[in-house]
Amino acid sequence: MILHVAKKNAEVNKVSAQEGIILVGQKPTPNYVLAAVMQFSQGSDQVVLRARGRAISKAVDAAEIVRRFLEGKVEIADVKIGSEKVGEPGKERTVSTIEIVLKRVE
Template sequence: MEESALIIVSTKKPVMNYVTACVTAFNSGHRKLLLRARGRSISSAVDVVNLLKSGFLSGLKVERVGVGSEDVDGGNDPVSFIEIEISRP
C-alpha cells in the first residue's frame, strides 16, 4: 500500500496555496494525499478538497475522512482534527 503524501492545512495561508500544493504533489507522481487540519483550519481543509473536485482535478476521489480530538501542548482542552485522504485515478 502506497503511503499518502501529507499536507498540513492551517489558516495562515490562503486556501489556494493548498490547492496548488495538492496539484503539484499529484503532478509529481503521488497517487494519494492526506490533508490534515486542526481546530479552525478544518473548514479550510474541506474547502481545499471541494475546490480540487469542482475545478482542478476531475475524477478526484475522497478515500477516507477521519475526525477526532487530541491534546496539544499538554493543555486541558482537546483540539478537534480532520484527516481527508484523496486520490487521483
C-alpha cells in the same frame, strides 16, 4: 524531500513530498490547493490534507476545490475525524482534527 513553509507565530507548515501529507494552517486556501495539485502532477497516487481547530473548514474547502479542479482524476477516498489534547499539563484543551485522503482515480 520535505518542504518547510514558515508561518506566523513561529509555527511550521510542512509538505512532505514522500508521504503526500499537507498540514493545513493559517495560509490562504489556494496555497493548499496548489500544493495538492502539485503533488498529483508529480505522480503521487494519494494526498492527505490534515488540519485541526479553525483550519478544518479550510482543509475541507481545499479538498473540494482539488476534487472539482481534477474532476474525474481525483476522488475523496476517506475522511477521518478525531480530537487531540494540546497544551501544557494542567492547561490542556481538546482540539478537533480532520484528515482528508484524496486518491487518484485509475
